[in-house]
Amino acid sequence: MLSPHANPRRKVLLVFGTRPEAIKMAPLYLELSKHSGEIDVAVCLTAQHREMLDQVIRFFGIPAHYDLNLMKPGQNLYSLTAAIVEGMKPVLEDFRPDYVFVHGDTTTSMAAALAAFYSGAKVGHVEAGLRTGNKWSPFPEEMNRSLTGRIADIHFAPTQQSRENLLREDIPERHILVTGNTVIDALQHGLSLIERAEPESVQVLSRQLPLHRDIILVTGHRRENFGEGFLNICRALKRIAEQADAEIIYPVHLNPNVQGPVYELLSGIPNVHLIEPQPYESFIWLMNRARLIITDSGGVQEEAPSLGKPVLVMRDTTERPEAVSAGTVILVGTDEERIVSETLNLLYDTERYDRMARLHNPYGDGQATKRIAQFLLTNHKHEYVS
Known part of the structure; x- marks a missing residue:
């Protein structure tokens, strides 16, 4: 383990364990590190992935001050949740954070928030307030984010809609800060890094x-689509x-x-080019080169509109209704006919494509x-807590 900075004014522990969390928490670490005189920030990886x-x-140059290295073959939600809670105890006792920041809807986020609560640290929930209203869809993410929301002391909501969701759950208004989504910060920083020095993974794709x-870029991984959904x-x-064409x-x-x-x-x-899962840097490069994107990913729904890329979402519900309302994404579920017709329409209806892209x-x-x-x-760690 690396030694975090000593003698902080505010000690902040960022905990994450999956690729999507890392993407969205990396720019937060980089930003907080700019204020080392007032904020002592450390990173704890659970390595859920x-x-x-x-x-x-x-890619982002983020250190791992603590690494629980919990990923095991055939791991399940029971063992993973228990391992995270138990694994966080010595980390929390060593770093003694004022705040533990978790992100979004993973098992890491839910379990780390619970462990932080047990330790007496304040919990900050980044990307708070997303809801579908159906605890089984997506599973287990919807319940993970809801439980994390009950534990959290401060909720960094990406949108006004997320804020409204939290208010309906009786979260006090003074505990909610609308920030935008950190994935946009990550995307902008990532693309700037690629422009400065093209990574090897990007060079390989350029040749192949x-x-x-x-280009139609496709991603898919949701549990609820396994089986007949993926066949469709x-x-x-x-x-x-x-x-x-x-x-x-x-x-x-x-x-x-x-x-x-x-x-x-x-x-x-x-x-059709079936390729290996891509590092973040080559994936955002592909997004930037694509004409349109077909996905069931939550993060892509947030990133692609910043690049002017229309998105077809292969889900029946989404915890990101803002994109649907804004018109930057279209829900197509796993309906074969709908996926085909919407894709072809966007490819060949230039006027509709341009409206969506803008x-x-x-x-x-x-x-x-x-x-x-x-x-x-600007806020002492107790000021916003009743």
């Missing part, structure tokens, strides 16, 4: 893929490949429930981490 997590922290044509998605993509690039998630139908139905199609991103301006840092700099 390992390889994909490590790729992100290497036919980037001179329109793959059938739709096969029809799109046959009808569209475009290249489909699909970084295929490692889960066997995804790989099975994808490779069975889409292998060998000339304009819409304002409802998830912020890339200043979310500055707002969170300012909160820490």
Whole structure:
């Protein structure tokens, strides 16, 4: 373990364990580190995911002051939750944070928030207030974020809609700060790093893929789509490949429930490129090169509008209704006909595509981490708590 800074005025521990959390917490660490005279910030990794997590922290240059290294083959929600709570105890006793910041809706976030509560630290929830209203969809994320919200002392809500969700759950208004989403901060910083020095993974893609044509970028990994849902998605993509003058690039998630139908139905199609899951830097580079994106990812729904990329979301519900209301994404579920028709329509209806691409991103301006840092700099740790 690395030794965190000593003698802080405000001690802040950032805890995360998956690639999406790392992407959204990395710019917060970088911002808080600018204020080392007033904020002592340390990072604790649970390594709920390992390889994909490590790729992100290497790209952003984020240290791991504590690393629980909990990922195990065949891990389940029971054992993972228990391991995180128990693993956090010595970290909390060593660093003794004033604040523990967790992110979003992972098992790491929920369990680390609980451990922080046990320790007496204040819990800050970054990306707070997202809700579908159905505890089973997505599972277990909806319940993870709801439970984290009950534990949290301060809620960094990305949008006004998220704020309203929290107010309806009787969270006091003074405990909520609307910040925008830190994923936009990460995207802007990540693209600037790529512009300065093109990573090797990007150079490899540039050589391997036919980037001179329109690109449809696809991602998919949601549990609720396993089985018939993924079969429908793959059938739709096969029809799109046959009808569209475009290249489909699909970084295929490692889960066997995804790989099975994808490779069975889409292998060998000339304009479908099934590639390995990409490091963050090459994925955002692909997003920036794409004509449109088909996904079931929450983060992509937030990132792509900043790049002017229309998004088709392969889910029936979303905890990000702001994008639907703003018109930057379209919910298509796993309905084969709907996926095909909406994709082809956006590819060939230039006027509709341009309208969608020009819409304002409802998830912020890339200043979310500055707002969170300012909160820490101007609010004593007890001022906002009744």
